[in-house]
Amino acid sequence: xxxxxxxxxxxxxxxxxxxxxxxxxxxxxxxxxxxxxxxxxxxxxxxxxxxxxxxxxxxxxxxxxxxxxxxxxxxxxxxxxxxxxxxxxxxxxxxxxxxxxxxxxxxxxxxxxxxxxxxxxxxxxxxxxxxxxxxxxxxxxxxxxxxx
Amino acid sequence: xxxxxxxxxxxxxxxxxxxxxxxxxxxxxxxxxxxxxxxxxxxxxxxxxxxxxxxxxxxxxxxxxxxxxxxxxxxxxxxxxxxxxxxxxxxxxxxxxxxxxxxxxxxxxxxxxxxxxxxxxxxxxxxxxxxxxxxxxxxxxxxxxxxxxxxxxxxxxxxxxxxxxxxxxxxxxxxxxxxxxxxxxxxxxxxxxxxxxxxxxxxxxxxxxxxxxxxxxxxxxxxxxxxxxxxxxxxxxxxxxxxxxxxxxxxxxxxxxxxxxxxxxxxxxxxxxxxxxxxxxxxxxxxxxxxxxxxxxxxxxxxxxxxxxxxxxxxxxxxxxxxxxxxxxxxxxxxxxxxxxxxxxxxxxxxxxxxxxxxxxxxxxxxxxxxxxxxxxxxxxxxxxxxxxxxxxxxxxxxxxxxxxxxxxxxxxxxxxxxxxxxxxxxxxxxxxxxxxxxxxxxxxxxxxxxxxxxxxxxxxxxxxxxxxxxxxxxxxxxxxxxxxxxxxxxxxxxxxxxxxxxxxx
Numbered sequence: 001x002x003x004x005x006x007x008x009x010x011x012x013x014x015x016x017x018x019x020x021x022x023x024x025x026x027x028x029x030x031x032x033x034x035x036x037x038x039x040x041x042x043x044x045x046x047x048x049x050x051x052x053x054x055x056x057x058x059x060x061x062x063x064x065x066x067x068x069x070x071x072x073x074x075x076x077x078x079x080x081x082x083x084x085x086x087x088x089x090x091x092x093x094x095x096x097x098x099x100x101x102x103x104x105x106x107x108x109x110x111x112x113x114x115x116x117x118x119x120x121x122x123x124x125x126x127x128x129x130x131x132x133x134x135x136x137x138x139x140x141x142x143x144x145x146x147x148x
Numbered sequence: 149x150x151x152x153x154x155x156x157x158x159x160x161x162x163x164x165x166x167x168x169x170x171x172x173x174x175x176x177x178x179x180x181x182x183x184x185x186x187x188x189x190x191x192x193x194x195x196x197x198x199x200x201x202x203x204x205x206x207x208x209x210x211x212x213x214x215x216x217x218x219x220x221x222x223x224x225x226x227x228x229x230x231x232x233x234x235x236x237x238x239x240x241x242x243x244x245x246x247x248x249x250x251x252x253x254x255x256x257x258x259x260x261x262x263x264x265x266x267x268x269x270x271x272x273x274x275x276x277x278x279x280x281x282x283x284x285x286x287x288x289x290x291x292x293x294x295x296x297x298x299x300x301x302x303x304x305x306x307x308x309x310x311x312x313x314x315x316x317x318x319x320x321x322x323x324x325x326x327x328x329x330x331x332x333x334x335x336x337x338x339x340x341x342x343x344x345x346x347x348x349x350x351x352x353x354x355x356x357x358x359x360x361x362x363x364x365x366x367x368x369x370x371x372x373x374x375x376x377x378x379x380x381x382x383x384x385x386x387x388x389x390x391x392x393x394x395x396x397x398x399x400x401x402x403x404x405x406x407x408x409x410x411x412x413x414x415x416x417x418x419x420x421x422x423x424x425x426x427x428x429x430x431x432x433x434x435x436x437x438x439x440x441x442x443x444x445x446x447x448x449x450x451x452x453x454x455x456x457x458x459x460x461x462x463x464x465x466x467x468x469x470x471x472x473x474x475x476x477x478x479x480x481x482x483x484x485x486x487x488x489x490x491x492x493x494x495x496x497x498x499x500x501x502x503x504x505x506x507x508x509x510x511x512x513x514x515x516x517x518x519x520x521x522x523x524x525x526x527x528x529x530x531x532x533x534x535x536x537x538x539x540x541x542x543x544x545x546x547x548x549x550x551x552x553x554x555x556x557x558x559x560x561x562x563x564x565x566x567x568x569x570x571x572x573x574x575x576x577x578x579x580x581x582x583x584x585x586x587x588x589x590x591x592x593x594x595x596x597x598x599x600x601x602x603x604x605x606x607x608x609x610x611x612x613x614x615x616x617x618x619x620x621x622x623x624x625x626x627x628x629x630x631x632x633x634x635x636x637x638x639x640x641x642x643x644x645x646x647x648x649x650x651x652x653x654x
């Protein structure tokens with residue numbers, strides 16, 4: 001058995017679809033309410049369990065990221081740094097939403113948009129400095145390495 | 149007929165209707181660019197303004213606004229990877245990678261020109277097909293419509309990934325989308341399903357937060373991780389120059405653009421399916437048009453045909469969905485249903501009278517779609533270089549602004565903070581799907597079509613019992629779906645054989 005994240009996603013869907021089927025069967029729903037969840041739940045259960053088994057026990061290697069016809073993420077050289085930055089990005093976005101919850105959109109426009117933007121700018125400044133960008137350039141400013 | 153056609157043009161060229169159309173175009177332009185707010189919602193918002201207008205003024209105003217939303221929605225999709233409209237999601241798949249490669253101008257040129265061609269084809273079809281389309285719409289009952297949905301889902305699932313595993317992942321992703329559509333009150337019995345005691349979930353998940361989360365959050369995270377501009381390190385001068393190339397691309401692949409327009413018009417004619425389906429069907433067709441395996445693998449990484457197909461179909465479907473709305477009073481989409489309400493406000497009753505007594509007015513709608521799209525495409529092309537350079541703004545400035553737009557767009561669908569949570573949850577799901585190579589398009593399509601499919605299954609079972617599965621048209625569409633599922637394998641084998649022969653005899 002080989003553990004991988006792809007199999008884990010398959011396993012989550014297997015459990016979810018099983019949950020849908022069990023709910024549809026045991027909650028005393030009338031036939032018309034239960035019909036569609038049963039059909040879809042069963043189909044997803046079969047497919048998700050197949051995918052999970054193939055990922056955990058099969059010999060078939062999971063398809064690479066590029067194999068899905070979908071716009072992909074840009075490649076990075078350092079996986080550990082990418083994971084760290086991804087985590088930071090998620091927490092930053094969650095913080096953004098929390099501020100909207102706390103202050104509302106009106107308050108958000110006035111206060112927290114500026115606060116969160118400034119906080120992000122502060123965090124991003126070092127990155128930009130490394131790239132040679134000038135901090136003085138605004139929205140319409142020309143990008144690229146600073147001349148000074 | 150010809151008199152009505154010319155009268156229709158003269159009607160919208162009068163000062164007042166033309167002025168109102170321009171206002172509608174201006175509103176539609178910005179609404180299309182903003183993520184989340186759709187053309188249908190905008191018509192609803194603008195409805196109070198038409199009470200004092202005549203039918204000749206109100207229709208150019210509303211229809212001009214609605215039809216340009218699809219066109220400008222492509223701009224946001226291409227530049228930022230965020231769906232400007234629910235119906236412009238498919239444009240992201242290849243449009244955004246093009247922007248990342250520094251070809252934003254080319255992608256925008258292609259999207260705008262294909263949108264214009266799509267709008268013209270859709271409008272022409274509207275003008276020509278009113279007498280022909282009636283038997284077609286009436287021939288498809290609930291069982292056939294359900295099978296058409298299955299056909300659409302199979303189409304996008306089979307083309308979303310390569311190989312046998314790709315088909316499995318595509319279908320699984322579509323199934324997951326259908327599972328999400330189960331959340332909320334069951335329309336047949338009123339029983340709550342998977343709402344977990346939350347009032348917010350009674351009406352199910354709304355499309356804008358789900359789509360915005362799935363597609364926009366991964367883009368934001370990618371931008372933060374890269375700490376770069378959207379266009380990366382591409383030279384500044386190259387960006388806006390591709391607009392003409394994009395326009396030339398549209399004419400280079402004119403056959404594909406017209407075919408995708410026809411697909412869009414056909415889906416538009418079928419009540420209930422709408423642009424959400426049309427764009428993916430057109431995208432699938434664009435993928436099918438690949439002549440080599442390498443070409444096919446280029447989709448999703450910035451192939452201009454992936455922009456042309458959805459761009460054309462989105463606008464063509466507007467003309468198509470007007471056909472059943474005007475002729476039979478059956479709205480082809482939610483936007484058209486709201487537009488039908490506007491018809492009644494200005495004293496028009498959809499039906500045969502629209503093809504006899506009000507024929508000039510009906511043709512004025514055809515002309516409104518064409519003229520408004522010409523205007524918006526010309527204006528956009530004038531500023532395309534400036535627009536494309538938005539991709540060079542550094543991420544630290546762009547991200548807070550885009551995030552605010554994303555959350556405002558999502559929030560506007562229900563005016564509930566739950567929408568923001570939905571964006572976050574689907575954002576995380578979208579990111580991991582992308583990371584693990586699961587295709588997102590089938591999930592979106594499954595989610596959009598879930599409720600409609602359930603209605604059709606219920607009506608079919610109630611009306612025909614289990615025998616609906618044996619109806620000849622159902623069987624034919626089912627076999628079509630099987631062929632569509634197998635087509636990528638057949639095509640791959642054929643292309644492999646062709647390439648092998650080519651290698652042997654160069």
